[in-house]
Amino acid sequence: MARIYIFKRFERFWHWSQAALIVFMLLTGFEVHGSYRIFGFENAVTYHTFAAWMIIALWVFAVFWHFTTGEWKQYIPTMEKVDAMVKYYITGIFTNAPHPFKQTRLSKHNPLQRLAYLFVLVVINPVIWFSGWAYLFYNDLAVVGLGWLSLDWIAFFHVVGAFMMLIFFIAHVYLATAGHTPTAHIKAMITGWEESEE
């Protein structure tokens, strides 16, 4: 059994605080949307907005970290072994077949993960972020030439983004249990150390 140090301290901090913020924002966001009532509309808006600024601040650090450490390269997509991964999740995982992907420090995400995270980065996040900013600064949009954007469309994209994030969250949490033991990935995200099968 080999152990490799995959997730550095900042990365783990980033992951878990982002996770907490996203869960909280899903919770408050869908309340603002009117799906249920927990905090009350006014509180939900306040909390949601506050959490939004927190996550923005977090992202400023995260972007800086990714570029200074070169970790951004972890998200360069590849189609190599994607089919093997799909096959593994459909059949291999049930038959104790060996995992087709071997984690290294330079390549910590399997090809499906790369694609999924890239999708979050280039589709889900931008949809949420840009619609969210438009939502926040709704009455000043004319200043930047976006006065034609109506609130219903802004909200539409924001909610679409929220649903995509919710679906990603469900899949992500589940696949976190798909390591060589159900808790291996989760432990790695906490301690930084991943155990691999050999």
Added chain:
Amino acid sequence: MNTTRFSIRYLLLIAAVLMLSLSSYAAEQKESVATIKMTQAAKQASKSTADHTKFTELQKDFESGPEVTAACLECHTEAAKQVHSTKHWTWEFLNPATKQRLGKRNVINNFCTSVKSNQAFCSACHVGYGWKDDTFDFAKEENVDCLVCHDTTGKYKKIPGLSGHPNYKPMEWPPKSGKIREPVDLKKVAQNVGKTSRDSCGSCHFYGGGGNAVKHGDLDSSLKQPLRYLDVHMEAKGLNFSCGKCHLSDSHEVTGSRYAPTAADDKGALLRGKEDGRNPTTCVACHGNEPHKEYAKLNDHIDKVACQTCHIPEFARGNIPTKMTWDWSTAGRLDENGKRLKIRNSGGMVAYDSKKGDFTYESSVIPEYVWFNGNVRYTLFGDKVDGSEIVKINQFMGGPDDPNSRIWPVKVFRGKQPWDVGNQTLAVFHTAGEDDNAYWKKYDWEKAMKVGMAAAGMEYSGKMDFVETEMSWPITHMVAPKADALSCAQCHNENGRLRNVQGIYLPGANNTPVMDKIGLGIALLALLGVLAHGGIRILTSRKGAK
């Protein structure tokens, strides 16, 4: 011995200190009492540079209102001319946008309906003397009533039926009440004129529609000395605004109009002296366009929502019920002796009056909400009415796609009133007067219609009926303190206050049911998928273990 002396000295010292502090305390007390008295005196004394009790022109026993006016005009030479050009005098307003000729003289409402043929009664609220019919001289300066607006004694009252005059002889008032009303002391009133006040403006505007709180819903006598909850600006012990603080007036022209209101003001606070022709009576003219400092998100509402919508959570909040409906069609029912009936409801309000029909009232009323761009279109005398649908006495124009529209709170007053079936128009009918044609005298619709329609310039067709009508009144007074403004969830809610307002995206109001179903559906599928996948994993791993 030594110790005793010391202690005596000590005692003396303590006593001295005590005496000193006591006396200084007493002096302080006296001083503060004096200051209070002085400020009270200062408050009571007029700030005016003229003491009208010293004016020789006013040292006489006036016989009539016009005589007082003549005395006023000796110094205020231009005052009557100024008044002559105002709506308060002409009761006429030409809407520049619609070209409709409006004003009390022209419109028909669904309260007492029309001034025409009833001037002697209605002109109790005209700023003039003697308007009883079309022969009234609108150019005569002495016909202007200075006192009704400038009285500060509260004793000056114009009596309906006297064509805008107060009573100069003792008379029974209210009619058949057995109470004798002594004539007003015109000399005293004239010597105590001053600026307009909530009391003087309110002497008409609080009683519109024939009684306290009847018409507007946001104007009634509770605003004479309002507490803070009722009106944060007019609070008697607080900011104590007079009407004129907002309705800034110049040359007797009072700003702020219900006929052509400013529904949306995006021009920010109005600097003193800046003459750009805009209405200074809006909220924005003082508060600007970003008034919410603590919670800036609220400022994002100003492109859609009028200030009044949140800040006047209810109207008729002063414990005086406002009239909500008036059904003329039931008027004329008399008791077994053929006498006028007046039936009161459990709240003591007149619910039926033979002269007028059925009424309902409400207090602390939640307004209705409509898009409004300031353009009001009236159904005027002669405008086609066919009785098949509810007649909108006035209609607030505007809509969600109009950048000049805002969502406004309104009082919708609903009624049933006469229309001339043959002429297909809302009717003008003769209500008040001592003649036998007056409806309130003989309860005869035919006679009342004939005279009324003729006064409005049309021959009565001979066939009348009652039609349902609606009239909207913008709610803009009785501004609550901010703690009492609407909370977010009162609108941001599936069943919120704005549920009937079209064309608005309201977060929290379940606006996107289709997308919500699709999104939630996919999320549930994903959840089921991972649960199934996990289930199979658990099953197969057990098998593997075996």
